[in-house]
Amino acid sequence: MVRFVAELFDRESLVEQARRQNPEMGQDQIDAGVNGGILFGLLVVTAVLLAYTRLANAMARxxxxxxxxxxxxxxxxxxxxxxxxxxxxxxxxxxxxxxxxxxxxxxxxxxxxxxxxxxxxxxxxxxxxxxxxxxxxxxxxx
Known part of the structure; x- marks a missing residue:
């Protein structure tokens, strides 16, 4: 998860990757897509962390x-x-x-x-x- 979060905060890399995949998109569209991707990624990480915590607590019981x-x-x-x-x-x-x-x-x-x-x-x-x-x-x- 730490690696995933670190990759999420490497904005330059994400913008470069988005630009490479969609060269016809404008900068505003790329920025919006990257921002949405970062937010979605953080939500997924939070949900997975919560699930792991609940599972670990259930196992400990x-x-x-x-x-x-x-x-x-x-x-x-x-x-x-x-x-x-x-x-x-x-x-x-x-x-x-x-x-x-x-x-x-x-x-x-x-x-x-x-x-x-x-x-x-x-x-x-x-x-x-x-x-x-x-x-x-x-x-x-x-």
Whole structure:
């Protein structure tokens, strides 16, 4: 998310990219499009951060469904990170015009490693979830 927000605030790069994609647009249209894109991006980041926070809190309370959802999201993140690294190493990214800076690759590898570690740790703490299920089932008994 930090990388995404940093890219959102790189206005010059966004304007250059918009100008490259739509050379017939005027500066006012490009500025309006970039401003709208930044606002939309910030709203998406806020929604994702809120969702992650709620899921993490539910998991901390022992909800297994939250652990499963976080595992799926984390696995998708790991696979996407591996795809980016393979695309860069194989030259696919350069062929389609995507520029991956070394910093982007380092952040991708670190993020994928952290996500994989979080998945492993979530599933290694199974006793927390078993204990929670036992407490919940005892609570429901008359």
């Amino acid at each position: 022992g909800k297994n469904w939250a652990r499963v959802v976080l595992t799926v999201i984390g696995a998708a993140s790991v696979l996407f990170g591996l795809f980016r690294v393979v695309a860069w190493a194989g030259g696919i990214a350069a062929e389609v015009g995507v520029v991956l800076r070394p910093v982007d690759l380092v952040v991708t590898v670190v993020t994928a490693g952290l996500d994989a570690t979080a998945i492993v740790l979530m599933w290694r703490s199974s006793a927390h979830f078993r204990k929670r299920v036992a407490v919940d089932s005892n609570f429901l008994r008359p």
